[in-house]
Amino acid sequence: MQTEEMMYQHAKEWAYEAGVILREAITQEIDIEYKTSAADLVTEKDKEIERFFASKIKTYYPTHYLLGEEGVEKSGDYQPEHEVVWVVDPIDGTTNFVHTKANFSVSVAIYIEGKPTVGVIYDPVKDEMFHVLAGRGLYIDQKPAAPVVEKKSIEESLFCVNHLWLAPNDDLNEKKLQQLVGDSRGFRCIGSAALELAYVATGRIDGALYNGLGAWDFGAAYVMLQEQGLTCTTLAGAPVYYFDHSSILVASQTLHQKLLNQYIDVK
Ligand code: IPD
Ligand code: CA
Ligand code: CA
Secondary structure (H helix, E strand, O other), rough: OHHHHHHHHHHHHHHHHHHHHHHHHHOOOOOEEOOOOOOEEEEEHHHHHHHHHHHHHHOOOOOOOOEEEOOOOOOOOOOHHEEEEEEEEEOHHHHHHHOOOOOOOEEEEEEEEOOEEEEEEEEEEEEEEEEEEOOEEEEOOEOOOOOOOOOOOOOHHHEEEEEHHHHHOOOOOOHHHHHHHHHOHHHOOOOOHHHHHHHHHOOOHHHHEEEEEEEHHHHHHHHHHHHHOOOEOOHHHOOOOOOEEEEEEEEEEHHHHHHHHHOOOOO
């Protein structure tokens, strides 16, 4: 019988194995290709790790689907709401993997018939794993994560925001966001959306916003954020559809409302 518990254990085990491969890879020379531009990188390891997940899933769960960033598995047409879907980002933060060799992660989620069920985000350099089976609590390695303390004041809050949105752009009103720079305790951009969102889920960061993430970037973190009772919507305040690209705005309820009302203006 394929239980949720079994899938959860496998997701953790495989994310860890993938992380070991990546930890070794940063000591070696890595083959890099440009995807759409010099700022959009992919390495041989992104594809290798996604193939590793594809092969494991095919062996243990042949009826399940894989939604991965590199698209190594061509699944044909299927309705994700009616299937078991593994949502995998083999390396989240490829630019960091190539340049700084830290702050990247392996992100694995399992959605069962549209229900966010398992989330695993593994940082192989810190050897730190965030993991959740919905309803059973979020963990950092073996330790239950503390509940997120609801912060109400922007002044005392730290946010993850990509600097791109502070410069003139076609999507967000940069002037409003610039006000948030001054009003808040500060901004951080770690460079792995999955890790940044795991930090929000564990209270290290108080909120985050993104204009266009892939389902694989936020899939695992979404399960964690839900488990911790954080409010996660699109930048327009609408529910997130987690099988496609989406904007993301997450924080505890009061902060989320303040961000939405005072600082986010989608053009
Ligand atoms: C990227 C990282 C980055 C975020 C980008 C993502 P990748 O993922 O998560 O932090 O700002 O939007 O595409 O390409 O390294 O897997
Ligand atoms: Ca990613
Ligand atoms: Ca990636």
